[in-house]
Amino acid sequence: MTRLLRHPLLHFFAIGATMLVAAQALQPMLRALETPTLRVTAADRQQLRQQWLRETGVMPTDGEMRALLQWHVDEAILFKEALRLGLAERDPVVRDRLLRNMRFVQIGGPDDDEALLRQARALGMLERDPVVRRRLVQRMRHRLESQAMVDDAMLWTAASALQAMEAPAAFSFVHVFFSSDLRENPLDDARAAISRLGSGQDAPVDGDGFLLGAEFASKRATDLAQLFGPTFATAVASAPVGVWSGPVPSPFGVHLIRVSAATEPPGVRAATLRQVVLHARQDAEKEALRIGMERLRSRYRIIDAGDALETAMRP
Numbered sequence: 001m002t003r004l005l006r007h008p009l010l011h012f013f014a015i016g017a018t019m020l021v022a023a024q025a026l027q028p029m030l031r032a033l034e035t036p037t038l039r040v041t042a043a044d045r046q047q048l049r050q051q052w053l054r055e056t057g058v059m060p061t062d063g064e065m066r067a068l069l070q071w072h073v074d075e076a077i078l079f080k081e082a083l084r085l086g087l088a089e090r091d092p093v094v095r096d097r098l099l100r101n102m103r104f105v106q107i108g109g110p111d112d113d114e115a116l117l118r119q120a121r122a123l124g125m126l127e128r129d130p131v132v133r134r135r136l137v138q139r140m141r142h143r144l145e146s147q148a149m150v151d152d153a154m155l156w157t158a159a160s161a162l163q164a165m166e167a168p169a170a171f172s173f174v175h176v177f178f179s180s181d182l183r184e185n186p187l188d189d190a191r192a193a194i195s196r197l198g199s200g201q202d203a204p205v206d207g208d209g210f211l212l213g214a215e216f217a218s219k220r221a222t223d224l225a226q227l228f229g230p231t232f233a234t235a236v237a238s239a240p241v242g243v244w245s246g247p248v249p250s251p252f253g254v255h256l257i258r259v260s261a262a263t264e265p266p267g268v269r270a271a272t273l274r275q276v277v278l279h280a281r282q283d284a285e286k287e288a289l290r291i292g293m294e295r296l297r298s299r300y301r302i303i304d305a306g307d308a309l310e311t312a313m314r315p
Contacts, residue, residue: 040304082136144292148284170218172261176207180253190247190254
């Protein structure tokens with residue numbers, strides 16, 4: 001038994017087991033050391049309350065305070081991530097701001113830009129200058145938004161297909177008018193006329209003169225509703241192109257209509273498509289920002305006295 005206890009192999013396994021137990025015990029501590037910590041102090045919360053009070057004239061409600069805390073944490077995370085990725089060193093606006101600050105406050109000292117930038121960082125100007133912080137937060141937010149999986153060509157194609165499914169906005173048509181003032185029964189006359197047109201007869205249809213003319217080009221449905229009433233406008237909008245339709249009543253009498261074109265007015269289609277593409281891109285960027293922020297929040301350990309922030313960040 002004594003010889004077994006002295007065997008090197010047994011010592012090897014014992015040491016390995018001890019190291020494994022120690023590693024498992026230390027793992028939570030190592031993870032805590034690796035996880036960056038973000039602290040929210042009572043002074044931070046008070047500053048948020050005072051800022052809200054100055055801007056609104058009232059103290060924030062509990063829900064508004066939770067939103068302020070979330071915003072404060074997100075801004076701090078974006079700033080820390082910008083520093084971690086080295087955006088401050090590469091951003092020309094930040095460099096120029098720091099150099100201006102140093103040359104304003106410094107009398108004598110180095111003239112070398114890099115030396116001045118090192119001094120500015122050592123003095124904590126990156127953290128304390130509001131312009132620098134705002135710039136770096138914006139850069140980081142834009143970096144997350146730019147991860148949106150959006151292809152402008154695909155968006156444009158989808159927008160075009162969507163608009164093609166919608167009712168056209170303007171119509172060109174001719175009409176034959178049967179006046180209720182001049183005829184005893186204009187509806188019967190219109191029915192007889194549409195029957196002849198439908199049977200393929202080439203004989204012209206005699207209608208009555210209309211003050212606004214017999215042809216209309218690129219009229220919107222809203223315009224037609226004002227001129228002829230909503231029933232007439234609906235009939236034109238739903239009529240097949242190149243075919244006589246009717247009778248269609250209006251305040252003036254009865255009409256037969258033939259739509260020759262149903263198209264967007266010049267310039268409207270392109271402008272509408274641009275808006276559809278713009279809104280789709282904005283929605284995609286918002287979603288990319290939301291996903292990116294969730295990912296970044298999971299990397300940080302948030303510490304706030306009184307567990308106020310933990311309550312604020314619960315889904």
